[in-house]
Amino acid sequence: MKKQLYKFASVIMAIAILLSGFGVSGATASPVAADDGGEIAVIVKTGNSSFWQNVQTGAMDAQKELRAQTPKLSVTFLGAQSESNVNEQINIVESAIDRGVKAIVLAPSDTKALQPAVKKAKEAGIPVIIIDSKLDGDPSQYVSFLATDNKAAGEACAEALIEGVKKATGKDTGKIAVMSYVAGVGSEVGRVGGFKDYIKANSKLEVVTTQYSNADMPTALNQTTNVLQANPDLVGIFGANEPTAIGMGRAIEEAGLSGKIVAIGFDGNSVLKEMVVDGTLNSIAVQSSYNMGFMGVKTAYDVAYAGKTVPAVVDTGFLLVTKDNVDSTEAKNVLY
Incomplete structure (x- = not known):
């Protein structure tokens, strides 16, 4: 293969940007006081695959780190029974809005069907971070998009x-x-x-x-x-x-x-x-499904709790793994 490693430099740069708080955003939200706790809801297509379970691992690691600043912070993780059950995912998003979560990290199961729910979240003052799959329509309805290219x-x-x-x-x-x-x-x-x-x-x-x-x-x-x-x-x-x-x-x-x-x-x-x-x-x-969860929650926190602006788009990277590099450090960092 001509190339084995793709876009890991962009992952490092993206993390640096998120940690520094610089970037641009299509939406803003009133920051939450750090001692108020509250919930960041991570909503994925389904919990029934190790890919999404690795997203969950990243999200929970972000929660552990952020609890140093906000001890009462709760990061929840939910998904539909299957990736094709779009209506169930819409219901999960609307339930999160109804219970007043502070931010939503969403991997939309459909490019169009989730648009009304995301719009509803914005109208309720809840910032939405999109991960994994692009959402069509007005990008100002969500704050940032984190995904593989x-x-x-x-x-x-x-x-x-x-x-x-x-x-x-x-x-x-x-x-x-x-x-x-x-x-x-x-x-x-x-x-x-x-x-x-x-x-x-x-x-x-x-x-x-x-x-x-x-x-x-x-x-x-x-x-x-x-x-x-x-x-x-x-x-x-x-x-x-x-x-x-x-x-x-x-x-x-x-x-x-x-x-x-x-x-x-x-x-x-x-x-x-x-x-x-x-x-x-x-x-x-x-x-890097782990990065989607970890960086997704960190981005949601930066917007909802710290009032920071964040990058509108972040490439979380990918690696082509072959028999020749399967035991490399780079491969071990993304295999799960």
Whole structure:
């Protein structure tokens, strides 16, 4: 691969900016007295994956640090039963508004459906920090957006797949498949869109199908099994988030195709790491989900409690992990 490390300098810079309080913001809120305690609600797409559990770890570590300044601070963590259950997430946000939280850190499950709830939070004087997935509409409705540059990450995955196919076959032609998660969610639009655009612009590979697992591992396993059976000449495949990539990898293993098809995954829990080590996956693009939780809560606190201005956009970074760098310090810092 031409590149292994992506955007970690920007993560360091972003943290420095957050700690210093400099930057610009599309919204303001009246600061809360430090001894008032209060709640910062972290609301994610679902709690049922290790990616979001790592976001929770970051959020709770931020709470521990911030309690030195605000001993009664409470950071709560909630998510829907599944990433596709948008209405449940809307209800969770509205419940947080109704109980008067001091700030909300939100990973929206839909680019449009969460807009009214976020607007309602602003009208109630509650600053909202968006993490992971972009929210469409007026950006002044929320304070800051912290996420992976999903377009760049998707492009890096496409580059890895093209290079893998070239190495295996000597050419950049053939059929590939995309195993995605929830259609239309902000991270998926950027990630899968970036992947497909890069494939089209830089190779002669043909995407023969795009499947949506609703971020459900067994669904992804079954879908991948069907795709592999229907396309025995497939040369590459991309699994675009954690449960989807795990299901894809297990289907590859069950079909006896480990090391025989170029497979790129996304996210970095222990299962995906082992799939890289054993050769089932060529590489995985690993986001800093911990940073999303930690920096999201710190940003919310800076706005709601300290009255600071914060950056409108923060890139939390990603790393392409392969068998060659899986044991590096950089990889260990993002794998979970």
